[in-house]
Amino acid sequence: MPTTEGVRGQDQVPQPKHLTPQRFLFPVLIMTFLAALLGVMYLDYIVDPQKNLHDFPIALVNRDEGDIQGQPGQEKRVNFGDQVAEGLQQAVPADQIDLRVLGINEAELQMRNAQIYGAVIIPGDFSKRLGILGVGSIVPGDIQLPTITLQTNPRTGIFATTAVERFGEQALDQVNQQVGQQLLATVRAQLAPPSGDAAPAPALSGATQIALERPLNIVIDQFDPLPTGTGQGLTAFFYALLLLIAGMVGAMIVHTLIDSALGFLPTEWGPWYLKPESAAISRFSTLLIKWSAVAGMSVVVSGALMIVANCLDMPIDHPLQLFLYGALVILAVGVTSISILATIGWAGLVVNVIFFVILGVPSSGGTVPLEATPKYFGWLSSFEPMHQVFLGVRSILYFNGSAQAGLSRGVWMSVLGLVIGVVLGVVATRAYDRRGLDRAVRAPEGQAAPVN
Incomplete structure (x- = not known):
C-alpha cells in the first residue's frame, strides 16, 4: 500500500519556481508608478489654467485716427485711442498676457497662422465718436457709443477662446471705467458756468451720468469662425x-x-x-x-x-x-x-x-x-x-x-x-x-x- 506521504505527494500541484514575491509585486509597482505619473501630468495641466497663464499672445490694434475738438479758436487734436491703448498696456499683467501692438494686417496674418489667440481692435473713428458722445450729453441728438472690438480666434481651440473672452471682461471693463471717468469730468467742465457767474451748473440726468460712466460698447466677434462638425x-x-x-x-x-x-x-x-x-x-x-x-x-x-x-x-x-x-x-x-x-x-x-x-x-x-x-x-x-x-x-x-x-x-x-x-x-x-x-x-x- 502506498504511504500517506506518497498519496499526498501525487495530489500536490507543482508550484511555479520562478514566481517569487518580488516578481509578483513588480507589475503592481510598475502600474503604481504609471498611475502616479498619469495623475501628475493630467491633473497638473488642468487644475488651474488661470493661475498657470503666461505669455498668452493677444494683439492690440489701434486704428484711431484722432479728432479735432474744442471751442472755436481753441481747437486741439486728441487721440483717445492712444490713451486707451496705453491704459490697456498698463492694466494687463505682463507676466500673463503677451500684448502685441500690431497693425490690422499683421494681426490678421498672425490670426490666420495661429500665432495669436485674439485681438483688441480700436476703430478709426473712436476719438470722433467719443467726442460726439460728450457733446450729445449736453446737446440733444442721436448718438452711437464708441466701439472696441474683442476678436477671438476660434480655430485655436475653445479654451483659448474662453481665455480671450475672460481677458476682455477684466481688462476692457477696467478701461471702460477709466474712459468713463475722464469723459464725465470733461462734460462737467464744459457745463461749468464761466468764472464769476453765480448761476449753478446744469445738472446731468441720472441716465446721462450712467451712460457716461461706461461709454464704450465692447463687441465680441469671431475671426474666421469654424464650420459645423x-x-x-x-x-x-x-x-x-x-x-x-x-x-x-x-x-x-x-x-x-x-x-x-x-x-x-x-x-x-x-x-x-x-x-x-x-x-x-x-x-x-x-x-x-x-x-x-x-x-x-x-x-x-x-x-x-x-x-x-x-x-x-x-x-x-x-x-x-x-x-x-x-x-x-x-x-x-x-x-x-x-x-x-x-x-x-x-x-x-x-x-x-x-x-x-x-x-x-x-x-x-x-x-x-x-x-x-x-x-x-x-x-x-x-x-x-x-x-x-x-x-x-x-x-x-x-x-x-x-x-x-x-x-x-x-x-x-x-x-x-x-x-x-x-x-x-x-x-x-x-x-x-x-x-x-x-x-x-x-x-x-x-x-x-x-x-x-
Whole structure:
C-alpha cells in the first residue's frame, strides 16, 4: 500500500519556481508608478489654467485716427485711442498676457497662422465718436457709443477662446471705467458756468451720468469662425490622438504577432496554446519585417481614418494632405515604437506608453493652450511627438494647410522622429547580432534543449 506521504505527494500541484514575491509585486509597482505619473501630468495641466497663464499672445490694434475738438479758436487734436491703448498696456499683467501692438494686417496674418489667440481692435473713428458722445450729453441728438472690438480666434481651440473672452471682461471693463471717468469730468467742465457767474451748473440726468460712466460698447466677434462638425476646435486634437495611438498600438500588435509567428512568443487563442519552433532569423531581419508591416499599416489605417471622418461629416478641405500626413505620422510613431521594443525588450511597452501618451497628450496644447499650463509642459512640447502631430493636423483642418500655422513643423519633426527611430533600430539590432545575442531558446547548463 502506498504511504500517506506518497498519496499526498501525487495530489500536490507543482508550484511555479520562478514566481517569487518580488516578481509578483513588480507589475503592481510598475502600474503604481504609471498611475502616479498619469495623475501628475493630467491633473497638473488642468487644475488651474488661470493661475498657470503666461505669455498668452493677444494683439492690440489701434486704428484711431484722432479728432479735432474744442471751442472755436481753441481747437486741439486728441487721440483717445492712444490713451486707451496705453491704459490697456498698463492694466494687463505682463507676466500673463503677451500684448502685441500690431497693425490690422499683421494681426490678421498672425490670426490666420495661429500665432495669436485674439485681438483688441480700436476703430478709426473712436476719438470722433467719443467726442460726439460728450457733446450729445449736453446737446440733444442721436448718438452711437464708441466701439472696441474683442476678436477671438476660434480655430485655436475653445479654451483659448474662453481665455480671450475672460481677458476682455477684466481688462476692457477696467478701461471702460477709466474712459468713463475722464469723459464725465470733461462734460462737467464744459457745463461749468464761466468764472464769476453765480448761476449753478446744469445738472446731468441720472441716465446721462450712467451712460457716461461706461461709454464704450465692447463687441465680441469671431475671426474666421469654424464650420459645423469641428467640435468647437477639438477635432484636430482627437484626430492627432488617433494617429498617435494607431502608430503606437499598431506597432505593439505588429511586434507581438510577428514574434509569435516566428516562434519567439507563444500563440494563444482562448484555451489553445501553440509554441512553434523559433525561426533562425537575425534581430535585424526581424526588425525589417516589422517595419515593413508598419509601413503597410500606416497607409491603410490613415485611409481608414479618413473614411470614418468623412462618414461623420467632419470638414476636411485638404483630404490628400491629411491622408499623406496621417500616413507619415503613423509610420514615424510605429517605426520608433518598434525600435524601442527591439532595443530594450518588454520594457519598451512602458517606455512607449510614457513617451507617446502620458507625457505627450497633456503637453500637446490641443485642449488647453500651452500658455495656460505649467511652464515645463512648454519644454516637453518642444520634442514630444503629440504636440508636433497636433500642430500639423490643426493646420490642415483649420488653417488651410498653412506651413506657418504648424504644418511645416509637424512634417519635419515627424521626419526627424522617423530618422531617429530607424537609426536606433539599426544600431541596436546590428550590435546585438554582431555580439551573437540572438533570440534562440537555450536550455540551462546540464539540461537538454526544450522540444517545441
